[in-house]
Amino acid sequence: MKQHTNKPEQVTVAYQLLRWTVLVLPVALIVGSLVALFLWLLDKSTQLRFEHEWLLYLLPAAGVLIYWLYRLGGKNAERGNNLIMDEIHQPGGGVPARMAPLVLLTTVITHLFGGSAGREGTAVQIGGSMAAWIGKTLGLTERDIRILLMTGIAAGFGAVFGTPIAGTVFALEVLAIGAMRYDALVPCLIAAVLADIVCSAWGISHTHYHILYTGTHLTPYIPFVKADLLLLLKVIVCGVAFGLTSFLFSWLIHAIKYNANTYIKIPWLIPVVGGLIVIAMTFVVGTRDYLGLGVNSQSPDGISIVNAFRDTAHISEWSWLWKLVFTAVTLGMGFKGGEVTPLFFMGAALGHTLALLLGAPVDLFAGLGFIAVFAGATNTPLACTLMGVELFGADHVLYFAVACFTAYYFSGHSGIYASQKLMVSKFEH
Structure with a gap:
């Protein structure tokens, strides 16, 4: 049964918005900055590979280096995005802060020597590990840490592609097929927008893609149907x-x-x-x-x-x-x-x-x-x-x-x- 209080719901909402803005601010600042560093290093490593094609022949040795970096210091960080998602579903051993520098370094190594890989997974792991570290440092509850982990995903995704709205919904939608968690909606939006702003403030620009097709229809419109x-x-x-x-x-x-x-x-x-x-x-x-x-x-x-x-x-x-x-x-x-x-x-x-x-x-x-x-x-x-x-x-x-x-x-x-x-x-x- 719903309990009635004298406090208007809007006051509670305003308090929660203010609280989560304060909590998410350090996540966005740190994740946005680390993603900017990561994208800069990725660009430099790609240019180096273009200039020195012989680096490809060191890819097997680079793989051994990556293996030992995780073997010596990675522990459960090896599980990457799946570890973050498991912690949101069911809190357990936590997401280690070392995940961020490890995945950043090893992804740059992969690209430098010619591996075919992307950057979203790295950005999400940076976001999740930093959010977990901040939540633990602040002594937050399990529920709050779970939401903060989701804001880390949103911040990493939004900053790495320059798409904060997609980053917000991705963090809510990726955890489960057919269900979304709306309790983290606003915190994720705040995190994604602020992280994107921070990343851009470091001078990082994203690739622009253009669809020039303007709707020169291949067949006539049918009345009341707004599509070809x-x-x-x-x-x-x-x-x-x-x-x-x-x-x-x-x-x-x-x-x-x-x-x-x-x-x-x-x-x-x-x-x-x-x-x-x-x-x-x-x-x-x-x-x-x-x-x-x-x-x-x-x-x-x-x-x-x-x-x-x-x-x-x-x-x-x-x-x-x-x-x-x-x-x-x-x-x-x-x-x-x-x-x-x-x-x-x-x-x-x-x-x-x-x-x-x-x-x-x-x-x-x-x-x-x-x-x-x-x-x-x-x-x-x-x-x-x-x-x-x-x-x-x-x-x-x-x-x-x-x-x-x-x-x-x-x-x-x-x-x-x-x-x-x-x-x-x-x-x-």
Whole structure:
């Protein structure tokens, strides 16, 4: 039964907003600053790799270094994002503060020597570990620490991509399939916005993507239907392909990790073998465009996320699959980094290919793949739809939503995060 008090609800709300603003402020300052440092180091390491191509041949040795750094000082920090999610679901041993410097350093090492990885996972781990450290230092309750951990996820995600609204919803949506925790909504929004501001204040700029398609319709409008129906049908078809790509990536990375640990009995040899496979695949494909982040390529006309938005770009019809395999091998065999930027690459390249095949706008479908493959792999269709709006504008939000929601369903119940809970099934059994 609801208890009645003389204190108006608005007073309680105002107090909570003020309290969480104060609690979240140090999270945003520290996480925003560390993410800025991380992005700066990532840019410098990528430029060094472009200038010194021989660094790729040291990738196996870099893998051994990463293994021993975690073996000597990592302990449970090795579990990364899954540890943070488990602590939010059921508080246990805590998230160690050493996770932040370890994952920052080892991700930069991965990129410097040519591993195919991203940056979201690193930013989220920085956010979660710093939030846990601040919560412990302040002596907060378990409930407050759980919310603070979610603000760390939002701050890291929002700052690393410059998308604070998507970062907020991602932190709420990623924990469980089919459910969101609204008790952390405002704290996560405050953290994501402030961390993005702090990161930008350090002089960090984010890549700008442009969808120039303005709605020159391929078929006439039908009255009262505010969409090009033929184009919408093509979006749905591509959404299915994006979801299946998400499923393939999630399955492959887990399969590689399982088999590597099963059949390679000496643990430090796993990244050595992974590094050798990446080097061999680079020779097979005849390009280095699948190494590193893939946002930009070493050559202005190379295969990259930015170039996937151009209909004149030389994107191979199998570029998306090569990036998928390169990333699954890199992360599945012990190197560090996130999965999201490679997922952007896979989606944009696949969207580019499908657009040419279907006679659809290349830049629009590259953008749809960019967000939809990510939506399927992380089971976060709402966050990814909002990311599309923040990155590309709101003109095509209907297509963003259709692509992300379709990919979400067709990716099945798999995902890149093993600790993600299944709360509501995507289909009736």
